[in-house]
Amino acid sequence: MAVNAKTLNETEFFYGHKACAGCGGSLAVRIALKVLGENAVAVLPAGCMSAVGFNFPQLCFGNNAIISTFAGTASMLTGIEAGLRAQGITDFHAVGFAGDGGTADIGLQALSGAIDRNDDILYICYDNEAYMNTGIQKSSLTPFGAKTTTTPAGKNIRGNLRPKKNMFEIVAAHGIPYAATASVGYINDFMRKVEKAKQIKGTKYIHILAPCPTGWGIKTDDTIEIAKEVVDCGLWYLAEYENGEFKLNYKPEEFSSVGDYLKKQSRFRHLTDEDIKVIQSSRDAKWEFIHRNFK
Amino acid sequence: MKPYLRDKIPAGFDEIPDTPSYEAGYLVTKNSGWRNVRPVIDTKKCIGCLNCYLYCPDGVIFRSNHKAAIDYDFCKGCGICKKICRIGAIKMEAEK
Numbered sequence: 001m002a003v004n005a006k007t008l009n010e011t012e013f014f015y016g017h018k019a020c021a022g023c024g025g026s027l028a029v030r031i032a033l034k035v036l037g038e039n040a041v042a043v044l045p046a047g048c049m050s051a052v053g054f055n056f057p058q059l060c061f062g063n064n065a066i067i068s069t070f071a072g073t074a075s076m077l078t079g080i081e082a083g084l085r086a087q088g089i090t091d092f093h094a095v096g097f098a099g100d101g102g103t104a105d106i107g108l109q110a111l112s113g114a115i116d117r118n119d120d121i122l123y124i125c126y127d128n129e130a131y132m133n134t135g136i137q138k139s140s141l142t143p144f145g146a147k148t149t150t151t152p153a154g155k156n157i158r159g160n161l162r163p164k165k166n167m168f169e170i171v172a173a174h175g176i177p178y179a180a181t182a183s184v185g186y187i188n189d190f191m192r193k194v195e196k197a198k199q200i201k202g203t204k205y206i207h208i209l210a211p212c213p214t215g216w217g218i219k220t221d222d223t224i225e226i227a228k229e230v231v232d233c234g235l236w237y238l239a240e241y242e243n244g245e246f247k248l249n250y251k252p253e254e255f256s257s258v259g260d261y262l263k264k265q266s267r268f269r270h271l272t273d274e275d276i277k278v279i280q281s282s283r284d285a286k287w288e289f290i291h292r293n294f295k
Numbered sequence: 296m297k298p299y300l301r302d303k304i305p306a307g308f309d310e311i312p313d314t315p316s317y318e319a320g321y322l323v324t325k326n327s328g329w330r331n332v333r334p335v336i337d338t339k340k341c342i343g344c345l346n347c348y349l350y351c352p353d354g355v356i357f358r359s360n361h362k363a364a365i366d367y368d369f370c371k372g373c374g375i376c377k378k379i380c381r382i383g384a385i386k387m388e389a390e391k
Contacts, residue, residue, distance in 0.1 A: 005345035012354040015298040016322040019352065021329060021373035027352040038296070057305050062296040062320040187349055213373075221374030224350055 003191045009034045017060040019052040022220030024184045024210030024227060025126040026052065029097050031187060032124055032206075035194040038063055039092045041084070043077050045107060046070040047099035048133040048212075049126065073098045073107045074114035077121040093122060093198060100127040100141035103207075104167050115174040115203045122197050122204045125167065128212035136215045140165040143235070144282070145275050146267045148215075153270035163282060168207050172241040177202035179241040183209045185227030189238055189249060209236050217266025226264065233261045234283045239294060246294040258283060298322050300368070326353070330372035332387040338362050340384035347376035347385060 013033040019026040029049050033040055042065040044050035050067045053060045068076040073096040081094040098107050103125040111123060130148045131137040138148045143164045147153040151160040171179045178200045182190040190208055197204035211218065211226045218226055230236045233256045238249040258280045262268035271279075298320030305311055336347075341362045348356040348363055355366040356376060363376075377385040 005349045008349070010358065012297045015320070015354055016300075016324075016326065016369050017353070018326070021352075021371035022375055023352045027350065030352065030354050031349075056317065057321055057323050059317060059319060059321040060298055062298045064319065219374075220371075221378045223352070223373075224375055224379060 003035055003195050004188060008191070009037055011038070011062070013038070013040070013062040014053065015060055015062065016058065017052045018055060018058070019048065020212075020214050020220070022213045022223045023048070023052075024212060024223050025049055025099070025128055027184050027187070027223075028124065028126045028190070028208045028210050029053075031191060032095065032097070032194050033061075033063065035191050036093045036095055036122075036198060040064075040095050041080050041092055042066070043068050043073055043080065043094070043096040045073045045096075045098050045102040046133070047102050048128070049097050049099070051133050068096075070102060071106045072110050073102060074110040074119075074121070074123060077123065078114050078117065078119045081120055094120070095122045095124060097124050097126060099131070099133070099139075100125060100129060100167075101131045101137075101139040103127075104140045104165050108170075111171070111205075112174065115171065115176050115205070118177070118202045120201055120203070122194075122206070124194075125205070125207045126210040127167075127207060128210050128215060129164070130212075130215050132212045132215040141167060144279060145262075145271050147270060148267070158270050158272070158275060159267070168205075168239065168241070171205045171207075172246070175244065176205055176241065179205040179207075181207045181209075181237060181239050183227045183231050183236055183238065184211070185224050185229070185231060186238060186250070193240070215267070217269070218264060222264070226261070229256060229261045229264075232256045233258050234287055235261065235279070237286075237290060239290075246290075248290060248294040255283075296320050300325070325368045326371055327368050330370060330390055332372045332374065333367065333370065333390055334365060334372065334374065334376050334385050335388050336363055336365065337384045337386070340382055342382060342384075344381070346379050346381065350375055350379045 014030040137150045145159045147159040180193040343361040355370045
């Protein structure tokens with residue numbers, strides 16, 4: 001039976017943490033651990049979730065959890081999986097929770113190596129689109145036009161100049177057994193994907209978009225709505241990669257307004273109508289690609 | 296195991312571990328002081344759909360008699376539960 005609110009493990013494994021109110025990333029970690037259960041071994045590199053979860057003596061993980069080096073999330077997962085296997089333990093899930101910087105910038109090489117070895121691990125990237133923990137610096141998953149402290153909005157250059165790195169397809173290009181994208185706005189879809197990944201042997205990667213009220217400049221109670229809207233307006237998509245094929249899980253019948261989505265966040269408030277048109281046309285190009293290549 | 300509040304806060308050198316590991320789920324502080332507003336559930340209206348429980352980033356909402364209930368020790372008052380509730384059974388009230 002599909003996992004849902006009623007069938008989900010009632011035990012909380014990520015509790016009492018010091019994340020900002022309305023944090024999308026902590027919701028992703030909480031739900032993933034509930035689906036994976038008590039025997040999950042969590043690895044967290046430097047980033048929000050390790051900063052809010054391990055403030056000795058306030059230790060907020062109820063299962064085994066460890067902080068890795070920033071670049072070594074996937075390497076440590078490899079080691080944990082091999083170590084437990086060598087001890088004859090089979091009933092566990094090695095799961096990593098890295099932010100967008102820890103995945104697409106700093107941890108990319110280790111992740112690529114783990115996928116190449118096809119180690120039996122689950123890597124979850126909670127993508128809040130900048131280095132939020134250190135005070136909102138641009139990462140390679142920061143979208144075009146977003147204002148961060150390292151890509152400020154001025155008169156000539158308005159925020160980040162580069163588009164968001166296509167992490168999902170980079171991972172899929174390795175020929176990984178399972179990869180997926182998700183959003184905290186569609187939490188049932190995310191739960192289904194974690195449940196599916198739990199049963200697959202080999203490397204699994206899930207990329208979940210997790211809004212950050214502090215860094216995005218939204219109200220704390222808007223997290224879920226914004227995470228839904230980003231999918232509905234077509235700037236993010238819910239998809240899976242399995243057996244060498246891409247599959248689209250959700251296709252909005254009609255896209256909601258990109259401008260409305262952007263203008264709700266203070267990191268995009270400086271954008272001109274022309275900038276929004278650029279974002280809209282890049283969205284359309286992306287969806288053309290999706291329709292051509294995804295099932 | 297759910298992390299839970301402990302009585303003892305390790306302070307002296309002999310209580311601080313000399314390895315990088317420590318007991319899981321060891322909580323010594325609450326988060327209730329972060330809150331300006333608190334969610335209040337109208338148990339008459341609540342139908343126990345558990346949507347608020349599902350979307351709470353802090354996991355402070357739990358099931359009690361087929362309804363939702365809140366652990367105010369760790370609720371930060373973000374208001375996500377209020378917005379997600381389709382039948383309007385949750386209200387935000389100012390903390391006094």
